[in-house]
Amino acid sequence: MLSPLTHVTPHPQVVATAVRREIVLLSMATSDYYTLNESGAHIWRDLQEGFSLLEISHRLVDQYDVSPARAQQSLLNLIRMLAAEQLVLVKDNTEEESN
Amino acid sequence: LIERVWQTFTPPKSYAAFLKQGETLSADPQTEAQMQMERVGRLLVAGLRDEPAAEDVADFAQLTTADWSTLLALATSLGLDPLLYDRLTVNGLNLHLPCSIRSQLQASYYRQAAYNLRLYGELGALADALHQAKIPMIVLKGAHLAATVYPDIALRKMVDIDLMVPEPQLTAAFEVVQGLGYLPLEPSAPTAPVTTLHHLPRLFKAEALTGVEIHWTIAHPGKPYALANVEDLWRRAQPVQLAGIQAMGLHPADLLLHLCLHATHHHRLVQGLRPLCDIDRVVRCYGEGFDWQAIGERAQAQKWDKGVHLMLYLAQRWFNTPVPESFLQAIQPAGFTPQRIESALRYMLLDRPPEGEISGEFSHMWRQSSLGGKVKMLLKRWFLPRTTMAEMYPVAADSPWLWIYYLVRLKDLLLRYGHPTRRLLGGDAQTHLLTDQQSLRRWLSE
Numbered sequence: 001m002l003s004p005l006t007h008v009t010p011h012p013q014v015v016a017t018a019v020r021r022e023i024v025l026l027s028m029a030t031s032d033y034y035t036l037n038e039s040g041a042h043i044w045r046d047l048q049e050g051f052s053l054l055e056i057s058h059r060l061v062d063q064y065d066v067s068p069a070r071a072q073q074s075l076l077n078l079i080r081m082l083a084a085e086q087l088v089l090v091k092d093n094t095e096e097e098s099n
Numbered sequence: 100l101i102e103r104v105w106q107t108f109t110p111p112k113s114y115a116a117f118l119k120q121g122e123t124l125s126a127d128p129q130t131e132a133q134m135q136m137e138r139v140g141r142l143l144v145a146g147l148r149d150e151p152a153a154e155d156v157a158d159f160a161q162l163t164t165a166d167w168s169t170l171l172a173l174a175t176s177l178g179l180d181p182l183l184y185d186r187l188t189v190n191g192l193n194l195h196l197p198c199s200i201r202s203q204l205q206a207s208y209y210r211q212a213a214y215n216l217r218l219y220g221e222l223g224a225l226a227d228a229l230h231q232a233k234i235p236m237i238v239l240k241g242a243h244l245a246a247t248v249y250p251d252i253a254l255r256k257m258v259d260i261d262l263m264v265p266e267p268q269l270t271a272a273f274e275v276v277q278g279l280g281y282l283p284l285e286p287s288a289p290t291a292p293v294t295t296l297h298h299l300p301r302l303f304k305a306e307a308l309t310g311v312e313i314h315w316t317i318a319h320p321g322k323p324y325a326l327a328n329v330e331d332l333w334r335r336a337q338p339v340q341l342a343g344i345q346a347m348g349l350h351p352a353d354l355l356l357h358l359c360l361h362a363t364h365h366h367r368l369v370q371g372l373r374p375l376c377d378i379d380r381v382v383r384c385y386g387e388g389f390d391w392q393a394i395g396e397r398a399q400a401q402k403w404d405k406g407v408h409l410m411l412y413l414a415q416r417w418f419n420t421p422v423p424e425s426f427l428q429a430i431q432p433a434g435f436t437p438q439r440i441e442s443a444l445r446y447m448l449l450d451r452p453p454e455g456e457i458s459g460e461f462s463h464m465w466r467q468s469s470l471g472g473k474v475k476m477l478l479k480r481w482f483l484p485r486t487t488m489a490e491m492y493p494v495a496a497d498s499p500w501l502w503i504y505y506l507v508r509l510k511d512l513l514l515r516y517g518h519p520t521r522r523l524l525g526g527d528a529q530t531h532l533l534t535d536q537q538s539l540r541r542w543l544s545e
Binding site for chain 2: 015016017018019020024026028031033035
């Protein structure tokens with residue numbers, strides 16, 4: 001179950017390059033490739049830099065003129081898609097945080 | 100936010116033929132095919148420019164879908180479709196793009212980004228392995244250019260990975276690369292070609308996208324334009340960051356000279372417009388820091404000046420590359436004429452060299468500007484010195500029967516030159532292209 005406290009990192013088998021304002025992702029495991037648009041690229045860079053989903057959500061609100069709820073929803077939707085394509089590793093930290 | 104662009108990964112389309120099999124360009128400049136090629140070629144050059152001229156912008160606005168398709172086909176065949184997409188977008192010319200063409204260009208752009216990502220992954224593994232074996236390495240050509248002088252790696256197509264290592268470590272480098280699974284198509288001793296070639300035979304790996312060429316110098320040894328001192332390249336080489344890989348690259352001035360050499364002396368302009376785009380990018384990135392006089396002196400000292408002048412002249416004229424006029428004037432070689440530029444134009448807009456054979460002598464004779472010049476050359480080829488005749492025919496140089504062999508020589512010349520002459524006089528475009536190609540080759544190698 002994804003939550004703002006879930007720890008998400010780029011999959012080590014995925015390489016990325018910036019093209020214009022977008023990012024192209026390549027899965028070395030499957031050779032499939034993907035593009036992330038400007039805001040998706042923003043999120044990917046934040047994931048690379050180790051920001052938590054909560055922090056990324058706040059940064060999206062600062063960067064784009066969106067409500068916190070919408071930023072969080074968009075972020076979680078993207079992470080679900082990335083996870084489904086095995087482009088990120090998802091580790092649930094909810095338990096650790098509550099302890 | 101995310102789009103799955105392509106289901107499976109496929110290498111970029113190899114240079115498809117711009118001209119279909121059997122289709123030829125007419126030598127008559129007034130014919131429709133020739134005019135269409137020149138128009139599309141001119142549009143491609145305009146579309147690739149950093150800053151298109153106002154009249155070019157107007158031309159793009161008037162293109163039909165069929166025109167765009169032809170332009171896309173030419174750009175694709177020359178390996179320039181991602182760069183064209185980028186330039187059109189940056190310069191606002193994409194507003195006129197039909198949706199289908201835009202989609203194709205965009206897909207090609209993303210595909211190339213992914214392809215090059217994979218290729219840099221392979222380069223990273225090679226760099227690590229050579230580093231561990233303590234073998235210094237300079238990354239040459241595409242892999243150097245794509246990550247340094249282009250705005251992003253998607254904009255430069257690559258067909259292989261070119262590395263240079265010190266000649267004494269060539270065998271060790273070969274073994275390291277072989278250890279990563281790259282193998283020659285035919286077994287060969289790694290050092291065998293050192294006296295004749297500037298790199299080992301290309302090595303391939305089944306699961307890799309591309310081949311690897313291990314160089315030990317950048318010019319064919321034994322040629323008049325051979326590199327005098329490869330150590331100078333190593334001394335001037337600079338650290339470069341290539342898509343996250345720490346490596347060494349040629350000094351920008353050496354990079355520029357190498358690109359000119361490679362496009363002209365090595366590939367005789369058959370690589371199309373891509374080398375000019377590379378040169379344009381290199382000059383725009385590093386040109387302000389160039390010591391143009393030193394570049395000219397180095398080009399002349401190594402007998403690369405014809406190729407260097409030709410490429411930089413074309414880059415300046417077609418792409419407005421900021422090459423100083425004084426530099427071009429200083430290194431302008433003898434025999435540089437507008438006709439040569441026209442020949443170069445025809446080659447650079449073709450994706451493959453014309454097929455067939457025309458001798459260098461014949462093309463040289465045909466390209467003599469006057470009929471008198473042609474006749475003079477023919478007579479010179481006919482009435483060879485007696486000693487040369489004695490080497491070519493079974494007759495002694497002082498034999499009284501030697502004159503008979505001048506008649507045999509005439510028959511031989513007619514057999515050799517008669518057929519291409521008829522085709523040239525008949526306006527056969529393929530033969531005209533071959534003649535241009537040979538003429539240019541001859542001039543470059545003189």
